[in-house]
Amino acid sequence: MVLSPDPRPSLRVAVLGCGVVGTEVVRLLTTQADDLAARVGARLELVGVAVRDVDVERDPVVDRALLTADGTTLVEKADVVVEVMGGIEPARSLLLHAIEHGASVVTANKALLAQDGPTLYAAADAAGTDLYFEAAVAGAIPIVRPVRESLAGDHVRRVLGIVNGTTNYVLDRMTTEGLDLDQAVKEAQALGYAEADPTADVEGYDAAAKAAILASLAFHTRVGLDDVHREGITAVTADDVAWAQRTGHVIKLLAIAERGEDADGTSGVQVRVHPALIRADHPLAGVRGAFNAVFVEAEAAGELMFYGRGAGGVPTASAVLGDVVSVARHRVLGGRGPVESSYAALPVLPAAAARTRYQVRLEVADRPGVLAQVASALAEHDVSIEAVRQSPDGDATADPAVAHLVITTHTAPDASLRATVEAVAGLDVVRSIVSVLRVEGA
Ligand SMILES: NC(=O)C1=CN([C@@H]2O[C@H](COP(=O)(O)OP(=O)(O)OC[C@H]3O[C@@H](n4cnc5c(N)ncnc54)[C@H](O)[C@@H]3O)[C@@H](O)[C@H]2O)C=CC1
Numbered sequence: 001m002v003l004s005p006d007p008r009p010s011l012r013v014a015v016l017g018c019g020v021v022g023t024e025v026v027r028l029l030t031t032q033a034d035d036l037a038a039r040v041g042a043r044l045e046l047v048g049v050a051v052r053d054v055d056v057e058r059d060p061v062v063d064r065a066l067l068t069a070d071g072t073t074l075v076e077k078a079d080v081v082v083e084v085m086g087g088i089e090p091a092r093s094l095l096l097h098a099i100e101h102g103a104s105v106v107t108a109n110k111a112l113l114a115q116d117g118p119t120l121y122a123a124a125d126a127a128g129t130d131l132y133f134e135a136a137v138a139g140a141i142p143i144v145r146p147v148r149e150s151l152a153g154d155h156v157r158r159v160l161g162i163v164n165g166t167t168n169y170v171l172d173r174m175t176t177e178g179l180d181l182d183q184a185v186k187e188a189q190a191l192g193y194a195e196a197d198p199t200a201d202v203e204g205y206d207a208a209a210k211a212a213i214l215a216s217l218a219f220h221t222r223v224g225l226d227d228v229h230r231e232g233i234t235a236v237t238a239d240d241v242a243w244a245q246r247t248g249h250v251i252k253l254l255a256i257a258e259r260g261e262d263a264d265g266t267s268g269v270q271v272r273v274h275p276a277l278i279r280a281d282h283p284l285a286g287v288r289g290a291f292n293a294v295f296v297e298a299e300a301a302g303e304l305m306f307y308g309r310g311a312g313g314v315p316t317a318s319a320v321l322g323d324v325v326s327v328a329r330h331r332v333l334g335g336r337g338p339v340e341s342s343y344a345a346l347p348v349l350p351a352a353a354a355r356t357r358y359q360v361r362l363e364v365a366d367r368p369g370v371l372a373q374v375a376s377a378l379a380e381h382d383v384s385i386e387a388v389r390q391s392p393d394g395d396a397t398a399d400p401a402v403a404h405l406v407i408t409t410h411t412a413p414d415a416s417l418r419a420t421v422e423a424v425a426g427l428d429v430v431r432s433i434v435s436v437l438r439v440e441g442a
């Protein structure tokens with residue numbers, strides 16, 4: 001029997017990078033080829049995969065004949081370029097080159113978008129092509145599209161969530177299995193969750209990049225990596241994790257982007273990433289392993305929650321392919337996806353403007369009147385106490401002259417809370433401040 005050729009046009013797809021995500025993108029492009037063709041209205045022809053070293057042993061799904069070390073030439077012959085190599089260069093130059101040659105681009109590269117998104121947007125705008133990046137924030141979870149498109153008619157007030165799978169996995173393993181940070185990071189690397197350099201995860205850079213991207217989309221304002229207040233999880237100890245549990249909390253690395261006001265009344269947005277205590281019965285506390293969850297609070301829509309797999313090659317490839325189908329459809333049917341929206345240009349406020357609560361653990365002299373001194377230091381800074389707890393039996397320090405206090409404050413500006421902790425640390429009766437953690441998600 002002679003098969004008649006497929007009458008549909010075809011689009012040439014190039015993939016840059018063939019690691020954890022790239023391999024799964026190639027697998028989906030190959031194994032789902034017929035369904036993708038039906039959904040797009042054109043066959044997606046994989047014309048090449050750019051890698052550093054073509055001789056490295058790879059998953060058999062990747063046809064060796066398609067490998068090339070010359071990404072520049074590859075992108076010149078593609079209609080759609082998928083960038084999953086990570087890092088700033090050469091990813092940035094290759095994407096710009098691809099766009100200049102008229103390609104639509106899909107990237108999972110949050111580091112690049114948070115550093116130089118506006119350049120990529122401007123290039124895509126000038127060339128009349130698409131720039132899509134669903135996989136760059138919270139892996140498989142549809143969150144970029146909902147914030148960029150579905151909520152385009154609403155007024156977003158706040159975005160709060162867990163957007164880094166590696167640190168969530170690590171904190172979860174520390175909480176449930178008592179692993180130390182290094183052991184848990186090694187596991188996350190083996191599972192394909194961690195960035196090429198896991199420092200990006202544990203120091204909060206990856207979450208900060210995602211927070212910057214979400215804030216830019218939610219508030220129609222350019223927010224870059226440097227605008228995000230960032231604290232990672234390296235200072236979180238096993239003792240912090242145990243104390244969190246004792247006080248009915250879990251520790252999560254949170255990304256928070258919200259509208260707010262500075263001390264002088266300036267309205268703007270405040271974006272931060274830091275570990276925080278969350279009440280054990282809060283929905284975010286139940287986000288386990290490498291899963292992510294993002295809450296979006298919008299004026300008309302109310303509260304929305306997005307939950308799913310935030311890391312890993314297979315789930316992330318799903319988000320990449322969703323974007324590939326979208327940009328490919330635009331090439332077949334005409335039209336384009338959204339361009340950059342930064343018209344609101346809101347001021348980005350410092351972390352000091354954030355309103356939050358603190359839980360402070362401190363060691364004090366175990367004698368009458370100490371609590372009153374600590375309480376009055378807080379009151380002088382207008383910080384009120386929600387709860388005070390003394391170390392329970394069996395957990396007191398070995399020295400009977402020293403007591404362990406856990407103070408949880410009510411909400412106050414971060415700047416006041418910081419000043420309060422400094423004042424408390426300076427009291428004669430205070431031996432040491434053991435830890436200071438924010439409490440979120442009241
Ligand atoms: N692994 C995950 O769970 C997720 C990763 N991402 C993002 O996806 C991108 C890729 O991540 P992974 O696949 O995990 O990284 P990976 O390190 O496993 O893969 C990157 C691949 O790109 C190749 N590459 C790097 N520089 C190159 C160059 N100059 N020329 C040719 N090839 C080059 C590397 O050799 C490697 O094979 C990154 O931007 C990452 O942030 C996004 C969401 C989830």
Ligand SMILES: N[C@@H](CC=O)C(=O)O
Nearest residue numbers: 164165166193194195
């Ligand atoms: N390293 C990232 C991968 C996805 O973005 C993470 O752990 O979340």
Ligand code: NA
Nearest residue numbers: 134137139141
């Ligand atoms: Na996503």
